[in-house]
Amino acid sequence: MQSMSFTEPIAQVIEKRMQTDRRMFLRTLTGATAAYTLPSLIDDWPSIIHRANASQPVEGDNPRNGKTIPGRDQPSSMDDKNDESFWFNVQQAFSIDRSYINLNNGGVCPSPRVVMDAQRRQLEFTNNAPARHLWQVQDPQLELVRAKLARLYGCDPEEMAITRNASEALQISLNGIDLKPGDEILTSTHDYPRMIATIRQREKREGVVMKQVPLPPPDASQDEVVGAFERGITSKTRILLVSHVVFLTGRILPVQDICAMARKRGLIIIVDGAHAFGQIAYDGREIDCDMYGVSCHKWLTAPIGTGFLHVRRGMIKDLWPLTAPEDPKSENIRKFEEIGTHPDAGRLAIGEAIAFHLGIGPKRKEHRLRTLRNYWATRLMKHQKVKLFTNLAPDRSCAIGTIGIDGIEPLALTSHLWDKHKIIVTPIDHEDIHGVRVTANVYTTFDELDLFCEAMENVAREGLPKNGK
Structure with a gap:
């Protein structure tokens, strides 16, 4: 059987695996309405692919107005810093309810619209x-x-x-x-x-x-x-x-x-x-x-x-x-x-x-998942009461991170995040691991991770509210 390469640039993956042009993949991701709601992105799809592969800076692409984001903006061969237009369209491929934040994609994950x-x-x-x-x-x-x-x-x-x-x-x-x-x-x-x-x-x-x-x-x-x-x-x-x-x-x-x-x-x-x-x-x-x-x-x-x-x-x-x-x-x-x-x-x-997986590219997807995890993990690790149970080295972990707060029971923290903030995580209470498992996926946004971080930081500073208030 012919060996499958996981190191091909995303443009080659799309050309070989999907047997269509680059614009078709974007339309597949976002659905028919993309032609009306995102015309500039569709027209510019070849340059998005080129920038994603070359990792060249493009003015205006950084969603944080040029501010460096720990865990995300470090240079790499697959840097996401200047590629948010690509990931925006991946996010839009999922028809999900944004009135809550699902950070338990490790249990079971929503499917993109084309799969549904x-x-x-x-x-x-x-x-x-x-x-x-x-x-x-x-x-x-x-x-x-x-x-x-x-x-x-x-x-x-x-x-x-x-x-x-x-x-x-x-x-x-x-x-x-x-x-x-x-x-x-x-x-x-x-x-x-x-x-x-x-x-x-x-x-x-x-x-x-x-x-x-x-x-x-x-x-x-x-x-x-x-x-x-x-x-x-x-x-x-x-x-x-x-x-x-x-x-x-x-x-x-x-x-x-x-x-x-x-x-x-x-x-x-x-x-x-x-x-x-x-x-x-x-x-x-x-x-x-x-x-x-x-x-x-x-x-x-x-x-x-x-x-x-x-x-x-x-x-x-x-x-x-x-x-x-x-x-x-x-x-x-x-x-x-x-x-x-x-x-x-x-x-x-x-x-x-x-x-869909090959359209994104396995290596690019892995890198993105690790970037999302590192984004919230490196921020929360700064707090003395926070303990991370996951080694962030690239060869030791990827999308999943388990994190705890001293003195806070995992189940109580899980309930609080849902009841107060409508954030879904998984409680982990196993031998010497006591925390919540957090699993973002490619449809997760940095703004959603910011909201999660703010909720966790508040608990680390003030503890859980009394009497559920």
């Missing part, structure tokens, strides 16, 4: 003649979506199963491997609760054993992280489950090195990629794991209830499906999709989400 339109169109088509359209027309169309997902992730389409979410994908993996009583599954104390529950169920039913290793502090070296997992391996360890990006703090783990270590030890390697795919740019082939599960309704902005499972070709036959197909020992990856009657509309709309 595609899902609606496919659902209406299904409904016209469900028995024919669903199974004879739409099911075969999923093969192109499969191929696109495989191309973006980095595997053969025959190693790519389309699932409803990462939980389903990872439960297929964790439940589908034959184990004996006493066999061990190794994971960390920072892995996702549903996956921990899945392993605990196997403990109760089959007598397998779960071992959890604590992760080193956020400022520890990546070698220390690999070492922590390696020290947890015993002669009884059969499976290693590791998160690519930790859901609690957004920490990027060195999964390639962890997988290489585990492979030398003869382990089956399962990677939880729920928060990696669509957030950071990578090639799945370089990770070299046996199974990799993803939720596409997070950072890819695909419809809710979409995900995928990559299974190494040699592992497919012996991996039991979660729901029984006619031949559970088949080598066909589609056996993991036998879940009974279900709509194809959301799955087919994944194709539009991929086109």
Whole structure:
């Protein structure tokens, strides 16, 4: 399979992936009304693309009137400082309610308008003649979506199963491997609760054993992280489950090195990629794991209830499906999709989400997400009562940041931000991590992040209001 480059300039990505001109992508982002409401931006689309790639200053583009913004205005090869017209149109591609501020895009993210339109169109088509359209027309169309997902992730389409979410994908993996009583599954104390529950169920039913290793502090070296997992391996360890990006703090783990270590030890390697795919740019082939599960309704902005499972070709036959197909020992990856009657509309709309993602450019999107996170994080870190649980180094995290305020319970802070400011965040209260998880996405504006910062700064200075006032 031809290798996919994640370093192409955005203009080349659009020309190659969308097979249309640059103006068409802008119209796709903003809808038909763009021709009337944003004529100057449409007419100037080629120069916007050129400036985005060249990072050349253009007078009047800085939304803060020339003021330097910490975490955003530092020069880089993909600097956003002079590219806000591009991101304005990306923001306008989402039909969302701006009367509140959604900073929990890590749980599930809104889809852009083109994705919603595609899902609606496919659902209406299904409904016209469900028995024919669903199974004879739409099911075969999923093969192109499969191929696109495989191309973006980095595997053969025959190693790519389309699932409803990462939980389903990872439960297929964790439940589908034959184990004996006493066999061990190794994971960390920072892995996702549903996956921990899945392993605990196997403990109760089959007598397998779960071992959890604590992760080193956020400022520890990546070698220390690999070492922590390696020290947890015993002669009884059969499976290693590791998160690519930790859901609690957004920490990027060195999964390639962890997988290489585990492979030398003869382990089956399962990677939880729920928060990696669509957030950071990578090639799945370089990770070299046996199974990799993803939720596409997070950072890819695909419809809710979409995900995928990559299974190494040699592992497919012996991996039991979660729901029984006619031949559970088949080598066909589609056996993991036998879940009974279900709509194809959301799955087919994944194709539009991929086109949107590639239209922005994976590397450019990663950079933007990190820029948005750094914008609020570097501002709030100046306060003595504020503690950041996320390492901001580019190789350690991206869009996700978890932050706490001394003396303030995470759930109480979450409730206050919503009740008083209509800001949505996620409470995190886990061992030594006590704060709120903040996840902006490409539609988030700097003004919205300013409002979040002001609300947090007020709590840091004055505490939570008494009696809810």
